[in-house]
Amino acid sequence: xxxxxxxxxxxxxxxxxxxxxxxxxxxxxxxxxxxxxxxxxxxxxxxxxxxxxxxxxxxxxxxxxxxxxxxxxxxxxxxxxxxxxxxxxxxxxxxxxxxxxxxxxxxx
Amino acid sequence: xxxxxxxxxxxxxxxxxxxxxxxxxxxxxxxxxxxxxxxxxxxxxxxxxxxxxxxxxxxxxxxxxxxxxxxxxxxxxxxxxxxxxxxxxxxxxxxxxxxxxxxxxxxxxxxxxxxxxxxxxxxxxxxxxxxxxxxxxxxxxxxxxxxxxxxxxxxxxxxxxxxxx
Numbered sequence: 001x002x003x004x005x006x007x008x009x010x011x012x013x014x015x016x017x018x019x020x021x022x023x024x025x026x027x028x029x030x031x032x033x034x035x036x037x038x039x040x041x042x043x044x045x046x047x048x049x050x051x052x053x054x055x056x057x058x059x060x061x062x063x064x065x066x067x068x069x070x071x072x073x074x075x076x077x078x079x080x081x082x083x084x085x086x087x088x089x090x091x092x093x094x095x096x097x098x099x100x101x102x103x104x105x106x107x108x
Numbered sequence: 109x110x111x112x113x114x115x116x117x118x119x120x121x122x123x124x125x126x127x128x129x130x131x132x133x134x135x136x137x138x139x140x141x142x143x144x145x146x147x148x149x150x151x152x153x154x155x156x157x158x159x160x161x162x163x164x165x166x167x168x169x170x171x172x173x174x175x176x177x178x179x180x181x182x183x184x185x186x187x188x189x190x191x192x193x194x195x196x197x198x199x200x201x202x203x204x205x206x207x208x209x210x211x212x213x214x215x216x217x218x219x220x221x222x223x224x225x226x227x228x229x230x231x232x233x234x235x236x237x238x239x240x241x242x243x244x245x246x247x248x249x250x251x252x253x254x255x256x257x258x259x260x261x262x263x264x265x266x267x268x269x270x271x272x273x
Contacts, residue, residue, distance in 0.1 A: 004152070078152070086252045087233060089149055091127040094231070097147035098139040102131030102227070 004078035007055035011075075016040055017048045021057060021071070028061075028070040121245070122236040123252045129229045133221040136229040137194045140219065141165045150175065155207045156183035165199070167191065173199050184209045189216065196220050201235065205244040215240050 012018050016038075023034045035045045049069055052058035056075035060067055129136050139147070145162035154160035158177025163185075166172050171188040190198035202213040215237045224230040241248045 085250075086153065087123060087125045087235060088253075090153065091125055091231070091233060093147040093149055094140060095127050095129050097143065098129045098131040098136045098229075101139050101143070102129075102135045105135060 004056050004075055008057055008075040008079045011051050011055040011057055014048070014051075016044075017052060020045060020048045021052055024058065024069060024071045028063075028068040030066045030068055034069065119236075120249065121239045122234055123238070123249060124235075125233045127231050127233075128224060129231055130227070131229060132227045133194045133223055133229045136231060137197075137221055140221075140231075141167060141197065145176075154183070155185070155203060155209065156181060165197075184211070186217075187211075190218075194221055205241055205248050213240055 012021065019038065020034055023029060023038075031042050031045050031049065034049075035042045038045065040048075049058055049060070052075075053060065053069075053072075056072050056078065058069050059072040060069045062068075131139070142165075144165060148163040150160040150163060154175050156175055156177045158179045158181050160175040160183075161178045162176040164172070164174055164176060166188060169188055169191050171191070172184055173186045173188060174182045174184045176182050184202065186200040186202045188197070189200055190196060197219045199217045199219075200213075201215045201217050202209055202211055204210045204213055215235065218234045218236070220232040222230040222232065235252050238245050238249055238252075
């Protein structure tokens with residue numbers, strides 16, 4: 001059972017990848033901007049971004065001829081859910097569903 | 109969490125949770141048992157290879173508890189051990205530490221649906237017999253319960269991810 005949370009931990013376990021991720025804190029950046037001042041090649045940065053994207057830690061979008069990368073909070077949300085614990089998350093989801101059903105019955 | 113750091117009186121073989129639901133017991137029971145597929149976090153709490161689309165509890169003692177994949181395949185999670193509508197449900201949770209079904213595992217989940225106020229239900233959950241996980245009990249306990257130490261790591265990640273103000 002490999003989850004997005006697992007992937008996020010794996011992705012951020014690599015120091016270079018963490019550095020790439022941190023460079024997106026201030027906002028969206030292109031591969032060139034991320035690589036500037038780093039001790040890694042642009043292809044290597046692209047590769048790290050791909051892993052971060054698969055872990056849903058990074059999103060990308062086209063802007064003109066450039067591709068910009070930004071922090072995706074989905075991966076972090078998954079990590080948070082995982083940290084909350086299996087039963088906390090599951091019961092919270094149940095509570096939401098049961099209350100929605102009760103509200104629906106009341107308006108019937 | 110080590111056993112020493114657990115609050116006094118905590119049973120290392122059991123995880124307990126309580127949730128207050130603004131729905132009468134009959135509805136809470138129905139949503140839990142008949143509509144599990146609508147709320148169970150199937151995206152990541154499932155064991156089959158196929159994408160899971162439903163979670164099913166067969167409404168009788170001895171009934172199966174399983175997930176159904178989008179390809180129609182099913183993967184058992186456990187069995188219904190006790191079926192007392194609107195009041196009490198006991199399920200076996202037969203998923204190993206490696207997330208495989210083992211009918212002989214036999215950890216147990218007891219749910220009690222207790223009326224609370226007007227049209228409310230207090231749902232008490234106990235996941236017990238975690239000793240069945242043997243040497244991996246504490247590891248599994250951390251998954252089922254909150255993982256305290258990881259909270260600090262998450263805070264760190266959250267800070268890293270937050271845009272610089």
